[in-house]
Each structure stands twice: as structure tokens, then as C-alpha cells.
Amino acid sequence: MVLIPEVSKLSRSAFRRLGMTPPKAPDAPPARLSLISRHLAPVYPINTPYAVERLPSTIDTSLLPKNQTRQLTTTTPKMSQPAHPTLLIPGPIEFDDAVLQSMSHFSESHVSAGFVATFGETLSMLRKLFQTTDPASQPFVLSGSGTLGWDLVAANLIEAGEDVLVLGTGYFSDGFADCLRVYGANVTELKAPVGTKPTLLEIEKALSEKKYKAITITHVDTSTGVLSELKNLSALVHKVSPDTLIIVDGVCSVACEEIDFDTWGLDGVVTASQKAIGCPAGLSISMFSGRAMKAFENRKTPASAYFASMKNWTPIMQNYEAKKPSYFATPSPQLVHALHTALSQILAKPVAERFAGHKAASDKIKAAIATLGLKQVAANPNEQAHGMTAIYLPEGVKGAELLPILAKKGVVFAGGIHKEIITKYIRFGHMGVSVLDPARGDIERAVKALEEGLAELGYTKP
Amino acid sequence: MVLIPEVSKLSRSAFRRLGMTPPKAPDAPPARLSLISRHLAPVYPINTPYAVERLPSTIDTSLLPKNQTRQLTTTTPKMSQPAHPTLLIPGPIEFDDAVLQSMSHFSESHVSAGFVATFGETLSMLRKLFQTTDPASQPFVLSGSGTLGWDLVAANLIEAGEDVLVLGTGYFSDGFADCLRVYGANVTELKAPVGTKPTLLEIEKALSEKKYKAITITHVDTSTGVLSELKNLSALVHKVSPDTLIIVDGVCSVACEEIDFDTWGLDGVVTASQKAIGCPAGLSISMFSGRAMKAFENRKTPASAYFASMKNWTPIMQNYEAKKPSYFATPSPQLVHALHTALSQILAKPVAERFAGHKAASDKIKAAIATLGLKQVAANPNEQAHGMTAIYLPEGVKGAELLPILAKKGVVFAGGIHKEIITKYIRFGHMGVSVLDPARGDIERAVKALEEGLAELGYTKP
Numbered sequence: 001m002v003l004i005p006e007v008s009k010l011s012r013s014a015f016r017r018l019g020m021t022p023p024k025a026p027d028a029p030p031a032r033l034s035l036i037s038r039h040l041a042p043v044y045p046i047n048t049p050y051a052v053e054r055l056p057s058t059i060d061t062s063l064l065p066k067n068q069t070r071q072l073t074t075t076t077p078k079m080s081q082p083a084h085p086t087l088l089i090p091g092p093i094e095f096d097d098a099v100l101q102s103m104s105h106f107s108e109s110h111v112s113a114g115f116v117a118t119f120g121e122t123l124s125m126l127r128k129l130f131q132t133t134d135p136a137s138q139p140f141v142l143s144g145s146g147t148l149g150w151d152l153v154a155a156n157l158i159e160a161g162e163d164v165l166v167l168g169t170g171y172f173s174d175g176f177a178d179c180l181r182v183y184g185a186n187v188t189e190l191k192a193p194v195g196t197k198p199t200l201l202e203i204e205k206a207l208s209e210k211k212y213k214a215i216t217i218t219h220v221d222t223s224t225g226v227l228s229e230l231k232n233l234s235a236l237v238h239k240v241s242p243d244t245l246i247i248v249d250g251v252c253s254v255a256c257e258e259i260d261f262d263t264w265g266l267d268g269v270v271t272a273s274q275k276a277i278g279c280p281a282g283l284s285i286s287m288f289s290g291r292a293m294k295a296f297e298n299r300k301t302p303a304s305a306y307f308a309s310m311k312n313w314t315p316i317m318q319n320y321e322a323k324k325p326s327y328f329a330t331p332s333p334q335l336v337h338a339l340h341t342a343l344s345q346i347l348a349k350p351v352a353e354r355f356a357g358h359k360a361a362s363d364k365i366k367a368a369i370a371t372l373g374l375k376q377v378a379a380n381p382n383e384q385a386h387g388m389t390a391i392y393l394p395e396g397v398k399g400a401e402l403l404p405i406l407a408k409k410g411v412v413f414a415g416g417i418h419k420e421i422i423t424k425y426i427r428f429g430h431m432g433v434s435v436l437d438p439a440r441g442d443i444e445r446a447v448k449a450l451e452e453g454l455a456e457l458g459y460t461k462p
Numbered sequence: 463m464v465l466i467p468e469v470s471k472l473s474r475s476a477f478r479r480l481g482m483t484p485p486k487a488p489d490a491p492p493a494r495l496s497l498i499s500r501h502l503a504p505v506y507p508i509n510t511p512y513a514v515e516r517l518p519s520t521i522d523t524s525l526l527p528k529n530q531t532r533q534l535t536t537t538t539p540k541m542s543q544p545a546h547p548t549l550l551i552p553g554p555i556e557f558d559d560a561v562l563q564s565m566s567h568f569s570e571s572h573v574s575a576g577f578v579a580t581f582g583e584t585l586s587m588l589r590k591l592f593q594t595t596d597p598a599s600q601p602f603v604l605s606g607s608g609t610l611g612w613d614l615v616a617a618n619l620i621e622a623g624e625d626v627l628v629l630g631t632g633y634f635s636d637g638f639a640d641c642l643r644v645y646g647a648n649v650t651e652l653k654a655p656v657g658t659k660p661t662l663l664e665i666e667k668a669l670s671e672k673k674y675k676a677i678t679i680t681h682v683d684t685s686t687g688v689l690s691e692l693k694n695l696s697a698l699v700h701k702v703s704p705d706t707l708i709i710v711d712g713v714c715s716v717a718c719e720e721i722d723f724d725t726w727g728l729d730g731v732v733t734a735s736q737k738a739i740g741c742p743a744g745l746s747i748s749m750f751s752g753r754a755m756k757a758f759e760n761r762k763t764p765a766s767a768y769f770a771s772m773k774n775w776t777p778i779m780q781n782y783e784a785k786k787p788s789y790f791a792t793p794s795p796q797l798v799h800a801l802h803t804a805l806s807q808i809l810a811k812p813v814a815e816r817f818a819g820h821k822a823a824s825d826k827i828k829a830a831i832a833t834l835g836l837k838q839v840a841a842n843p844n845e846q847a848h849g850m851t852a853i854y855l856p857e858g859v860k861g862a863e864l865l866p867i868l869a870k871k872g873v874v875f876a877g878g879i880h881k882e883i884i885t886k887y888i889r890f891g892h893m894g895v896s897v898l899d900p901a902r903g904d905i906e907r908a909v910k911a912l913e914e915g916l917a918e919l920g921y922t923k924p
Contacts, residue, residue, distance in 0.1 A: 081568040082568060084568045084569075084570075087569045087570065087571060089571050091792065092569050092570070092571070092572065092792065092795065093569065094569050095568075095569050100566040100567075100568070100796075101566060103565040103566050103796055104562040104563060104565050104566045105562075106543040106544060106546045106557075106562070107546075107549045107554050107555065107556050107557050107742070108546075108549065108554070109549060109551050109554070109874055109876070110554065110743070112874065142606075142607075143605060143606050143607045143610075143743065143744045144604075144605050144606045144610070144769060145604075145605045145769065145791035145792050145793065145794075146791065146792060147768070147769050147790070147791035147792075148605075148606070148769045148791075150768060150769070151767065151768050151769045151770075154768065155767075178768065179768040179769075182764065182765075182766065182767065182768045182771070183766075183768070272792065274792060274794075280569070280794060280795070280796040280797075281572070281605065281792045281793065281794040281795065281796075282605045282744045282794030282796070282797050302644065303644075304644065304645075304766060305613065305617075305644065305767060305770075306609070306612060306613050306616065306640065306641040306644045306645070307606060307607065307609050307610045307612070307613045307641075307770065308613075308767075308769065308770075309644070327879075328609070329607035329608065329609035329610075330553065330554065330607050330608060330609075330734065330736060330743045331607065331743065332607075332736075332742060332743040332744030332797075333554065333742070333743065334562075334565055334742040334743075334744070335742075335744050335794075335797075412571055412574070414571070417789075
């Protein structure tokens, strides 16, 4: 039997051979349509026949979208999320209907052509989000919590006994340091007082005292809302310690704070799905530079993890991005679909607009906090994150009393997590749809609830 | 202000104090209703104020359901999965509508009382699925692929230089051995020819030659469909090498093959969500015995992983199960909701019925395969898995030709993966709703498609 492909399945060159005009390029129609058509394809792709090898493969960049001009539908499909309190913690955040709907995608093989295309596009879209066009940059999307990104760095880029400088900004930089130590790194923590970050002068001094394999920066420490500045910091590291890898924990910053991966010369940014990217938790997402990948390839000792091993995952990520089925461990098709939807929405507009939108909302929130007479944990306006605000409670107000009152008003804030001040503050997350879709009114409702809640507990604003 | 709880929120003792009859116990009403009521609760739980400590905590077993008598609704909510080819690979499998719908759950804080209850119930339900009532047994549910379970064993239970006996049944036992070596184990592989498993005699001999810290058994090697027998094997290990931990890779067996954790004296079973449990991929699920947990606690060297560290996760799992909020890394609320739904469905009937249902379907499939004149990779009927069948292709038929034909008929099978026979066979997964809901007709359709597809490629059955 000869399989006769339907006209819709003919390749562009086949159209030309037949003297016909091929339809527009595959990525020209709206992404939604392309997704649907993929499901309706009359000939289903085979499921991993013999393409399960783990051999490294050079990525065929001709397959990558040269100029991603996705036209995305802005109308979300009908789906009603049941009434629920608005989640305004620093992640997970509120999710868009279309993203949540993608979580219910019917079951697909993780090596089917349809899913491979979805995963491949997702990886390519991450390059846009991180603003890297260097083909040597390598994105990873793994099943796991954001924390897994620390293991990825610690187990692959650092060898036992190598020195790492950790900029200490709070609970999460402490965690990164712990993780690095588990894998044998010799960690130096340059700690700043609660609510601040190490200065460039202090960092320059530290870098001049020892040769560090890597420096880690927690871009936004979710425990304090302190924002680290990456541009000048990266320039400094490149100047005074050019061999040091610049590794960023971007869990609470990717997709809400500017990150210009190539221009700033970053070597690694690790993040998670459930914060400003706006996809449910369950994915560790990261980007590494060609220089970081070289550091991994040039290790003298084998990487000291298996599931978190770049050796195991790099060929798989490269194959997926080249639209080739590949297998090391089963990814989560549903979460990857949701990430694809979230990234498609994000990239429908220039990322700079997204960062500006978060900054505008943050400025408004911080002004409202000040009007209420409240102080932030991050006192210096230049060190304040744009996707969250850590707010000191007024004297006499307990978080354990305030948070349930806010929740009753339909707004969920987070308690403290930094051990030195844990009972003294609360955290307000403002990322994604809650700030970019003003029609939701999430922020106004939250500020109003905070004002009313404090009043109910006897607080009078100055 | 005094918060006056609504009547529906009164505790059972408060009802009694008021001279009223309390409603039925919280777990008496249908689980679905309990889930809904939780979302409608007028007073929302606070979000982690100060309960984020990672300190070990003894589990308060008084909070565990003593006798889980869930009455579960069997009618699934209205949700139409779009038409799609039936996925009959050995995982991911086809998912129930209600499970997929749980994947779209609105965003919840990972430390809210509602989600903590869902996660806690999920962990308690796993005890039922694994058939363990020993309070020392410890379940884990982590974001990750099934492969992460290997890291959990290798990084926590084994110390560098310790001996592990790996029963070699194919691709997946090789993977487990690789993972163990990465973490420094001294691995001995007892390999069996393709399509078989090591005999008890060979295992007894191996155990008598060296003192092994652990033995690993791939219960069903997804690369060959070979089923290992656990009951007699465990009895043997307990007899000839009583200190050896018995570790089972149950990725393709949990929820479709009998596993009697306590009675057989198993020490660890690691699995994934997307196979017979019937929940989308993205969760590493495991159960360890009190003896395994002791082996971890008595390590001389610290565990050599961070995200896969039992030290980091054990208190978190114990806190969740005791319905206390706790944080190490953000779990995936949506995946955990889906797992909760899947486990609720599974436990609505005795697990023995579930195993029998898979066996009956498997017997039927294997008879049909034989009628077609086809041979299985696992030739011995006693060594054939009940959730999948690995089928040798007839002479002259290529998987790369057959699989697309089957897919066109709406049935997705998997290609080969065992390197010695990779092009010579295909794999047919038959787990979960596809076998337990005969109204779907999945199996009949698959067998018919296989017969027709082979005929189209010129094969005539004997």
C-alpha cells in the first residue's frame, strides 16, 4: 500500500514541484489555529520508533524561527474559573484561563510529532523571553520545582572544591548556597543586612581576593523583595574577574524584571513556571550561555547528579528544539502545553512593554503602601522588586491576624519567610495577569482590603 | 472585631457544645462535594505565616484517616476531550475527564489549608495504594519525572562505595544502574537475556557472594514488558540477606500489578504519575519503609543531592500529611489535585479488583496477539506484564511503517527502546481507563487496528 498524503500535508517543495503555490509558512497562521490543525492532522506521527538515543546532536538552527512573528489570538477560550480568592503571593500567581485550559490537554505521547513541535517551540520562545539570540545559549525545561535549577548549576557547572561567591540577600540566596555546598562547592557568602544587597564595591573587593568559578545573584530575593541590579554588576564581573560565570536565580524576576541575557553577558538564569511566567508550578526553566555549557563540557569529574544532569538533558533539549523526538525521562506534556500558551501570550507583545507594565503597577502599589504609612523591607527605592512587595506590619498588628482577614475579603497575601523578621512582615505578589489585565481589578481590591483589614485591627494610618 | 464562624464551619465538638447534632464526619460526604465545599469556604485559610520551618516533625497519626471509607462519585463532570488518537503506549496513558479537569484547578497557595488538605489526603491515599499500614512507611510526591525516583534512592539510601545488586531486565534497569553509579554506588548487574529476568537461583547465588546494601528490581521493565515476581523474591532476600534493602522500580507496575508493600517487606517503590495511576506526567511518587528511612537517617556521609534530598523533603511530606503547611520547594498544586482525583477513583474499589481487571484485559490482549501469530518479547507467560505487551514484528514488517498506519486508524502504539532489538518490536500499553472502562472500546479498536495494519503491510496471519 502506498500512503498518499493529503494536500494539506504536502511539503512546501512538493507544492512547488506540482506547480502549485504553497500556503503561507507554517508559523504564519495564528498559533491557536496551528495548534488545532496539529490535532486534526489526518496522518498522526509515529511514536518514537528509533529516535531515543541520548547521543549529543548539534542543533539544526535552520529549524528555529528566524523572526518569530506569531500572531496570537487575544480572546481566550470560554472557561470559567470558579470564584476563588485572588492569589497575590509571590508565586504561584493567578493564571490566565487559556493557560489553565492547556493544563487539561488530552493525553499525547511525549515523543509524538505534535508534542515535540510544542516543546520545541516552547524552548525557542524562551530564547526570546531571555533576550538571547546566541545559538550557543541552551534552554532547559525540566519537570521539577524551581529549586531544581540550583541543582542544575551546582551539579553541572561547579566541581567539588571550586570557589563560588554567593551574594547574600536572604532566605533564597541562603538556599542556593546550601545547594552548592551539597555538591561540594567551596562557598563564600557575601551577606548584606536584611532588606539590602551587597554593594558593587564589596563585590569588587571579594572578587579581587579570590578567583571564583562562579558568582550567584538572587535577582529578586522572594523573602525580602530586594531587587539586585544585574547590568552594572555583570559589567563589573566581566571587568575584574572575566572567567567567573555569572549565575542568576531569576525565580521571582524572569518575565517581570528586565533580563538582557546576551547584552549583559549572563551565563545562567534559573527560574520556575509559577511566578511571572504565569504557568502552574511543576517546571524548572533555565537558560545557560555557550560559556556555561563549555564549562560543563570541560569538567574534569563527571557531573554529580543524574536527573539534574546536563549530560542527560542537553541532547534531549537540542533534539526537541530541532523537532526531533528524543527521550531521557518523560516530560509533562500538559505543563509544557501550558508553558507554551503562557509564553505565546507573553511574546505577543515586546517584552520591554511587559517589564514596564510590571514597573508601573509596582510603583502604584508602593505609593499606596507609603500612603498607608507602611514601610517596605527593601527600604531603598532602587532595590525594590517590581513583581512583589515585602511590607512591614505596623506595631501591634500580627500577620496571623491580618492574613485571614484579607483572605476573607478575597485576597491572599503571603506571610514572612526571612528568619530574622519572619513575624514582622507580609508579602504581596503582583505579577502576570493580576497587574497586566487592569479589568480584573486585583490590585485595587488588594490595596483596599489591606487598608480595611488594618483598620479592623485598630490601625489608623498617619 | 470578632469573627463569628458560619454554622457550616463549626467544629464537631462545637456542635455538641451547642446541643446540636454535628454533620457526618468530614470524610463521609462524597469527596467531590468535600472538594467543592472547600473552595466555597467563607473563611479562607491563611497563607504560610510562620510554618515554613524545615525542622523534622514527628507525624501526628491521629490526623490520618483511620479507616478510609471515601464514597466517591463515579459520574465524571461534563468535560469533552477533543477527538484525538487513543494513546496506548506504556505511559503516558489516556486520562479520565475528571483527572484532566483537576489539572485546570484555579491557582491556590501551596501552603493554604485547602491545598495542604488535598496534598495530605493524597499522601495518605498512597499508603492504601501501596498497601502499607505501617506508620513508619513514608510516601513522597515530588515535582519531577519518574526518573527522579532513582535519584531519591541513589542519593539518599546508598553511600559512595556501597554495593548494590541490580537485576538486569533491560533499558530501565540499565538506567537505574547508571543513576546509582553517578552517586558512587558500586553496582553489580545480574543481567538476563532480552525478554527474561534473572532466576531466583541466580539471585540467591549473587546475594551469597557479597553483602549488598540494596537490591533493585525493575518490576516491569517498560522496554521488554518483562514482569518480575516480587513476593518470592522478597522472601528470598529476607532469608539469605536480611539486611539488604529491597528497592522496586514500579514505574510501569504501580496501580496495575499487585504490590503488597508491608506483607512482602519491601523497602522502597518508586514510580511516576503518568502510567497506571492515570495522572498526567510531572510527579515522582514513592514509598519507603521505616527500615529504608532508618538507613537514610544513619548515613555516615550527607546525602549527595539537594532537590532529591530526603532530608529536605521528609519533614515537608510529614507536615503535609499532618495537614500542616510547610515549605521546601513549591509543589505543583494542579498536578497534586489531579493525583488526588486519580487516587480517589482508584481507591473507590478494592485495589485487588483493579489488579484483576488489568490481568483480565492483558490475558485477552495476549491471546489476541497469539491468534495474530505474533510473538511477545517476554516469551514466558509467567514473566509477562499486565499493563503492557512488547510484540515482535513479523518478518518484513517495519515499525516505522506500521506505527503511522495504526496512528491513522486512531491508535498510538510505541516503538522499541531496548537497544538489542530496537527495530524488531513495538509496544502496546494497556493501563487505566483504557482497560477498566470497557465502554471506551480502546482495546478492541487497538487489536483490530493492529490486525488491519499488518494486513495492509502484506502480513497474513497463520
